[in-house]
Amino acid sequence: MMDEMDKSMALGGQPPKSLTLGQGMAVVIGMGGLGIMLLALFNLSFPNRALWLGLSLAAIASGVIWFSWEAYAHRLPGIKNDGVWMKSMSSRGLWAWGLGLVLTGFYIVLYFYPQYLGLVQGGENRGLIALFDPLSRLLSGQPASQWFIYGTLYTVAILVFGLKFLWKYRHSPYQRLRTLSVMFFQTAFAFLLPDLMARLNGHEILDGGSLPYFDLKSIWPLNYYNFESYRIQGFLGSGDIGLALLIFALLSIFVITPILTYRYGKRWYCSWVCGCGALAETAGDPFRQLSDKSLGAWKLERWMIHLVLVFVVVMTTAVVHSYLGTDPSKYWLTKNVFLIAVALLLCGVFGWAMLFRRKQLQKDARYGAVACFVIVLALIVLALGGDGQGFPIRPETLRKSYGFLIGSVFSGVIGTGFYPLFGARVWCRFGCPMAAILGFQQKLFSRFRITTNGGQCISCGNCSTYCEMGIDVRAYAQRGENIVRSSCVGCGICSAVCPRGVLKLENGPSRGRIDSREVLLGNDVDLLSLVREDHR
Amino acid sequence: MEHIVIIGNGIAGVTAARHIRKGSDHRISLISSESEHFFSRTALMYVYMGHMTFDHTKPYGDHFWKKNRIDLLHAHVVRVDPRQKKVWLDDASSLNYDRLILATGSRPNKLDRPGEDLLRVQGLYSKQDLELLEKNARDNKRCRRAVIVGGGLIGIELAEMLRSRQIPVTFLVRENSFFSSVLPQGDSAMVTEHIRQHHIDLRLNARLAEILPDGKGRARAVVLEGSGEEIPCDLVGLTAGVSPNIGFLKNSGIALDRGVLVNRYFETNCQGVYAIGDCAQQKEPLPGRKAIEPVWYTGRIMGETLARTLCGQPSPYSPGPWFNSAKFLDIEYQTYGQVVPEFKKHDSEIHFHWRHPREKICLTLAFDRTTETFLGINALGIRLRHGVVEGWLKEKRKIDTVMETLADANFDTEFEKHWEATVLAQYNSTFSKSLRPGKRKPKNIFQRG
Numbered sequence: 001m002m003d004e005m006d007k008s009m010a011l012g013g014q015p016p017k018s019l020t021l022g023q024g025m026a027v028v029i030g031m032g033g034l035g036i037m038l039l040a041l042f043n044l045s046f047p048n049r050a051l052w053l054g055l056s057l058a059a060i061a062s063g064v065i066w067f068s069w070e071a072y073a074h075r076l077p078g079i080k081n082d083g084v085w086m087k088s089m090s091s092r093g094l095w096a097w098g099l100g101l102v103l104t105g106f107y108i109v110l111y112f113y114p115q116y117l118g119l120v121q122g123g124e125n126r127g128l129i130a131l132f133d134p135l136s137r138l139l140s141g142q143p144a145s146q147w148f149i150y151g152t153l154y155t156v157a158i159l160v161f162g163l164k165f166l167w168k169y170r171h172s173p174y175q176r177l178r179t180l181s182v183m184f185f186q187t188a189f190a191f192l193l194p195d196l197m198a199r200l201n202g203h204e205i206l207d208g209g210s211l212p213y214f215d216l217k218s219i220w221p222l223n224y225y226n227f228e229s230y231r232i233q234g235f236l237g238s239g240d241i242g243l244a245l246l247i248f249a250l251l252s253i254f255v256i257t258p259i260l261t262y263r264y265g266k267r268w269y270c271s272w273v274c275g276c277g278a279l280a281e282t283a284g285d286p287f288r289q290l291s292d293k294s295l296g297a298w299k300l301e302r303w304m305i306h307l308v309l310v311f312v313v314v315m316t317t318a319v320v321h322s323y324l325g326t327d328p329s330k331y332w333l334t335k336n337v338f339l340i341a342v343a344l345l346l347c348g349v350f351g352w353a354m355l356f357r358r359k360q361l362q363k364d365a366r367y368g369a370v371a372c373f374v375i376v377l378a379l380i381v382l383a384l385g386g387d388g389q390g391f392p393i394r395p396e397t398l399r400k401s402y403g404f405l406i407g408s409v410f411s412g413v414i415g416t417g418f419y420p421l422f423g424a425r426v427w428c429r430f431g432c433p434m435a436a437i438l439g440f441q442q443k444l445f446s447r448f449r450i451t452t453n454g455g456q457c458i459s460c461g462n463c464s465t466y467c468e469m470g471i472d473v474r475a476y477a478q479r480g481e482n483i484v485r486s487s488c489v490g491c492g493i494c495s496a497v498c499p500r501g502v503l504k505l506e507n508g509p510s511r512g513r514i515d516s517r518e519v520l521l522g523n524d525v526d527l528l529s530l531v532r533e534d535h536r
Numbered sequence: 537m538e539h540i541v542i543i544g545n546g547i548a549g550v551t552a553a554r555h556i557r558k559g560s561d562h563r564i565s566l567i568s569s570e571s572e573h574f575f576s577r578t579a580l581m582y583v584y585m586g587h588m589t590f591d592h593t594k595p596y597g598d599h600f601w602k603k604n605r606i607d608l609l610h611a612h613v614v615r616v617d618p619r620q621k622k623v624w625l626d627d628a629s630s631l632n633y634d635r636l637i638l639a640t641g642s643r644p645n646k647l648d649r650p651g652e653d654l655l656r657v658q659g660l661y662s663k664q665d666l667e668l669l670e671k672n673a674r675d676n677k678r679c680r681r682a683v684i685v686g687g688g689l690i691g692i693e694l695a696e697m698l699r700s701r702q703i704p705v706t707f708l709v710r711e712n713s714f715f716s717s718v719l720p721q722g723d724s725a726m727v728t729e730h731i732r733q734h735h736i737d738l739r740l741n742a743r744l745a746e747i748l749p750d751g752k753g754r755a756r757a758v759v760l761e762g763s764g765e766e767i768p769c770d771l772v773g774l775t776a777g778v779s780p781n782i783g784f785l786k787n788s789g790i791a792l793d794r795g796v797l798v799n800r801y802f803e804t805n806c807q808g809v810y811a812i813g814d815c816a817q818q819k820e821p822l823p824g825r826k827a828i829e830p831v832w833y834t835g836r837i838m839g840e841t842l843a844r845t846l847c848g849q850p851s852p853y854s855p856g857p858w859f860n861s862a863k864f865l866d867i868e869y870q871t872y873g874q875v876v877p878e879f880k881k882h883d884s885e886i887h888f889h890w891r892h893p894r895e896k897i898c899l900t901l902a903f904d905r906t907t908e909t910f911l912g913i914n915a916l917g918i919r920l921r922h923g924v925v926e927g928w929l930k931e932k933r934k935i936d937t938v939m940e941t942l943a944d945a946n947f948d949t950e951f952e953k954h955w956e957a958t959v960l961a962q963y964n965s966t967f968s969k970s971l972r973p974g975k976r977k978p979k980n981i982f983q984r985g
Contacts, residue, residue, distance in 0.1 A: 076733060078866030082700040083586035171866075173951040295597065453947055454922025456861055456870070458832050459547070459595040460579035465588050474595060495949055497587075499863040501870060501919030504947050508982045 022070040030063020040131040041117065050134035057152075061160045068164035077171035079497055081466070089420065090286050096420035104417030111408040114146035140195035154279060155191040159183055161282035168285075174492045174505070178271055182278035189217045190275050200241075209238030214245060217273050219252045221312040222434035224402060229323040258441060264507055265448025266438035267490020274434075276427060279416065280468065281491060284424020288468035288493065291423035297470055301430050301487065302365065308406055309436040310372045314379060315402045317342050318395035321383060336384060343380045346373065357444040406431060425468040429487055439486030447507040448490065449514070450483035452476060456502045463494035463503060477502050484514050538634035539563045540846065541623060543613050547832055548813025549639030550574045551839030552846075557604050559847030564605070565631065567623070569612035571663050573598060578832055580666045581693045585700040590663075616788045618806035635846060638785070638796055638804075638811040639839070642778035642830050647685065651747025655754040657772040660694050669697075672771050676703045679770040683707075683758045685744045686776030687714050689862050694773045695736050696865050706767055707731065708742040708760070715864075720877050720900050722889035723914050727864045730896050734865050747772055778830055780815040793817055795828050800852035802842045812838035822853070824874060831860055857929040858912075859922065867896050872925040873912025875902045885911065888935075888966065890959045892917075899959060903935035910938045918955070919947035924981060939963050940974040944981050 019027065036046075036056035046052040072080060088095040109116050118127025125133055129144050132152060136144035162183040169175035194213050201210035212234035220226040226249055235246035260268045270277045317339070324335045350373045358366065382392045415427030428435050442448060450473070457480070463473035469487045473494045476483045483503075495503040540556060542549045545568035553564050579593040601608050612626040616636065624630045644659025646652055656672050659665055673679040682698050684691050687709030695705045711717055714731060716724040731738050743761040750756035757768045780795035791797045791805040795817030802810040811817075813835040814828070821827040837855045844851040861870045881887070884905050891898035897917035903910050910933045913925060924945040928938055943956040960973055 076866055079587075081585070081587040085589050086586040172949060173953075174949045177951055295599075451947075453919070454926065455833060455836075455859070456922055458578040458861075459576040460582065461576060461588055461592045461595065462579070462582065465592045478595060492949065499868065500861045501868050501947060504919070504949060506950065509978055512982065 020070050023067050026063045026066035026070060029059050029066065033057065033059030033063060037128055037131065041128040043127050046131065049131050053131050053135060057156055061156060064160040065163055068167050072167040080168050081497065084289060090289070092290060092421055100418055100420045103419060104413055107413040107417045110146055110150055111412055117146050117149065119146050139192065140198040142198065151191055155186050157283045158186045158278045161285070165282050165285050169496065172496050175496060178492065179281065181272045182281060185217055185273050186275055186278045190215045205239065206241060207239035209242060210234060211238050211242055211245065216248065218275065219257065219434060220249065221309070221316065221437070222274070222432060224312050224316065224407060227316055227320055257438065261438050261441045262446050265446050265490050266435065266442045267448070267505070269438055270428060270435060270489035271491045276411070276415070276432065277489060280424035280428065284419050287419050287423050289423070289465050290421065291425060291429070291468050291470040293464060293470050293472055301470070303368070304430045305432065305436045306368065306372070308431050309433040310376060311402060311406065312433045314376060315398040317380070318391040318393060318398050321391050322395040339380050339384050343377060346376060353444060360444060423468050425489070428489060429469050442488070443484060443486035447510055449506065449508065450488065450494065451504045451506055452480055452482050453502045453504065455480055456500050458500055460499065462497040462499065466493050466497045468493070473503070482514050537561055537563060539565065539632065540635045540637065541565045541567065541631055541633035542637040542639055543567050543623065544639035544641055544813070545571065545574045546577060546639060546641050546813060546835065548835035548839040549637065551836045552637055552639065552812060552843045553606050554604070555840050555843030556846055557606060559843060565607045565609055567609040567611055567613055569610065572608065572610045575663065580663065581697050584666060584669060584697045614784060616785060616790065618789050618809050621808065634808060636809045637842065638809065638815055639813045640781045640815045642814040643781045644774055645777045645779055647744060647774060647776055649744050649746050651749060651755060652774065654747055654749050656770060657747060657755050657774060659774045660690055661778060673698060673701070673703055675701055679703050681706065681769045682771040682773060683767055683769045684773040684775055686774065687711060688775060688777055691773070691775035692731070692864050694775055695731070699734060699736065704737070706737040706739060706769070708739050708744060710741070710743055712740050714738065716877055718877060720875060720887055720889065720914065722891060723898060723900055723916055726891060726896055726898050726916060727867060730865055730867055778814065780817065780828065782815055801845055801850065802838060802853065810842055812842050825858065833859065857926055867917050868919065870915045870920050871912065872920065873902070873929045875900055875912040875914045888963055890962050892955065897955065901935065901938065908934045908936065910935050920945045921947040921981065936969070936971055940971050941980065943973065943976050
């Protein structure tokens with residue numbers, strides 16, 4: 001009789017099924033692939049590295065693909081969330097904690113102790129990095145580094161988990177296209193192109209110069225070091241191509257981004273192009289339901305992401321200021337010209353938002369914006385007054401602390417290491433300054449919205465549960481109000497999981513973008529007014 | 537300031553409470569024995585399926601109620617005394633009210649067959665039903681087969697739930713096609729095929745004769761009427777619709793029929809007592825609508841309407857055009873206006889049905905034979921824009937203009953294929969017309985409703 005007893009009274013206790021036999025075998029194969037890398041990590045030297053690396057990557061890829069095939073291929077197209085909150089891995093169980101620890105550990109080693117991966121400064125690589133040498137030489141002609149390993153694994157993850165995602169959402173063309181897009185941008189722009197570009201270094205079409213490692217789609221301020229001195233020298237010392245790339249980098253943030261965000265919302269970047277988004281949407285998809293939906297998280301998010309943005313603006317201004325000259329006869333862009341330009345740009349954006357969009361900003365957002373604006377402006381004025389010499393805070397200090405705190409710890413260790421615990425968009429939601437800029441524009445100057453379909457919402461909560469950005473989508477939908485939130489990355493999963501067809505991501509006229517359609521929610525107001533007139 | 541007591545914290549009661557708070561300073565007490573906090577009943581299935589936890593089904597955070605000064609009472613009302621203006625709770629305490637709102641919802645129907653009260657026989661309506669199901673049908677070892685009796689919206693949901701745990705399901709439906717008491721034949725046929733695609737053992741024209749017990753008072757098999765076939769099972773789901781949950785109001789002096797009888801202001805025969813949602817029965821149903829409307833959306837509309845009245849703006853029940861929605865396994869269903877099944881169809885009505893040759897997508901549009909006025913639309917596998925269709929219905933559009941501008945109402949996700957051209961082509965060939973699709977105008981799509 002004991003097994004008849006209900007061991008846990010919790011609702012929704014048992015998973016429908018543990019792994020199938022095929023899935024178990026797929027896991028073994030994938031783990032085998034990782035095992036090869038682990039052996040390499042402990043300095044087991046493989047006779048034919050190219051072969052073993054190929055074998056390892058092939059095993060990982062085929063493991064994931066087989067696993068996905070088992071999970072989705074025999075089932076009809078449709079939403080596949082059965083058992084999500086019953087499985088240890090996707091509901092913060094023991095497996096999730098274990099994976100979180102492993103990932104976090106990997107990031108700590110990657111960023112701070114690359115020697116354990118086998119990196120040897122100025123000598124022959126060893127261990128895991130040596131295993132990747134053949135592939136790196138094939139692409140760029142250079143030996144591998146810890147970043148090459150990271151880039152390769154990152155790309156492989158996006159490709160194989162991208163395939164899994166394509167299978168899972170094969171009924172939705174929006175999801176298919178979006179996933180193919182991130183898979184393409186990651187492979188071509190982030191992985192292959194920079195390495196191939198490196199082959200041009202010293203070539204005559206670069207006038208003998210060498211380009212910095214440049215992922216074209218990685219836009220400042222996500223790419224916070226893009227305008228540092230060594231990069232600018234790299235661009236400017238590499239002929240017309242270098243100059244073109246520098247101009248493209250500037251156009252990306254000041255022209256292309258605003259236009260595309262106006263037309264399509266920030267999703268064009270965050271869930272169609274961006275590499276961080278790409279990993280979150282593919283490998284991170286099984287964890288999207290873990291994002292924190294509490295009010296506290298929302299408050300934290302607004303402060304944190306905007307403070308990071310202020311940080312990166314100040315840091316970049318200080319760094320660029322530090323290497324510019326003071327003599328206008330040598331080069332027109334002097335320290336002071338630059339500072340004045342930055343000040344004017346900030347005044348313009350701040351003034352526009354405060355004059356024309358004040359009503360859409362909450363009180364604390366206005367106060368915060370004013371405070372940050374005043375501080376940044378004061379710094380700039382101090383730097384201007386300081387006879388063109390130094391920035392009030394040492395640029396090097398700013399650069400280093402940003403690189404450590406934000407670039408490594410936040411976006412890497414926390415952002416990706418904690419996938420299985422806090423969902424895949426922690427960095428995008430709380431930290432990414434690029435997301436902050438795009439979100440600011442999405443909220444205040446864009447055609448994008450998630451339309452709520454009249455009164456059709458049944459408040460079930462699937463949309464809020466599966467929102468990776470922790471937006472309480474249902475709170476809007478059940479009021480019949482459209483969703484215009486700066487944090488929304490437009491992944492479209494809320495619309496996909498909605499069982500009543502209530503949500504639609506779309507671009508339309510800005511007029512009436514947020515209005516709720518009260519009349520569809522409740523009683524017929526038009527008729528009511530007629531009835532009342534009858535009574536009189 | 538009055539004390540308003542609301543019995544039932546479902547969508548009707550909660551909507552009333554929220555809107556009364558918005559529009560007044562009345563003291564509000566919200567009583568429920570089912571759950572401490574409001575949850576979305578329609579989402580219970582997703583808890584069993586593991587898509588969400590129970591907490592996810594709560595539309596408002598637990599802090600919401602205190603902040604909005606809505607007093608929650610987790611208690612069961614046993615008796616209402618309209619003369620003394622009192623409700624009695626199961627712990628023998630009582631509560632005085634100035635106004636009482638009955639929003640007690642429904643309970644699953646019984647079929648009046650032998651064996652209905654055995655263990656492992658259950659309906660699916662309340663949180664308690666879900667907890668019971670978790671015990672009765674935890675996995676496919678303890679529940680080797682389930683039989684579901686009654687082919688409506690709850691039946692198909694229960695089937696989907698059980699299938700998510702790989703429990704074999706036999707689904708008994710009285711009609712000759714699934715949900716054909718509501719859906720026109722074309723729509724019903726498509727859903728019927730889809731149910732079978734999901735490996736559900738669907739039995740049409742099948743009626744339950746009795747449920748057989750094992751030695752321990754539990755169901756062990758069902759017997760079909762006519763054939764006498766015996767189907768062994770570990771669970772029997774009774775999903776033959778719901779009826780108003782009003783048992784505790786007998787002899788209270790409040791006028792009852794199948795539900796609590798109300799006028800268009802939701803007033804019962806007793807002064808200061810109102811009824812809304814599933815448990816309310818309109819004494820004179822609105823034209824074209826049922827006296828009892830046990831639907832999420834109407835519950836919400838009634839709650840909001842009554843709140844307006846109680847906040848000093850007397851408002852009769854006058855919902856806009858009828859709409860409803862459901863999901864049959866993977867197929868989403870939306871309906872607007874009146875699209876009735878064939879046996880209810882008047883001679884004056886014409887149905888136009890289009891179905892995709894391969895995919896599970898179809899549309900049925902109803903219109904008037906003589907005036908050619910658009911009467912309603914069923915969409916399966918296509919999402920429609922509520923505001924646009926509502927506009928067509930209110931403006932009494934002609935079917936031809938609806939067909940020409942069908943794309944305006946498309947609410948499918950971006951990049952989804954549009955079928956309007958093939959739909960229009962079939963319409964043209966069926967009715968010997970030569971309509972051409974009109975241009976989509978943002979004005980017609982975004983600025984409506």
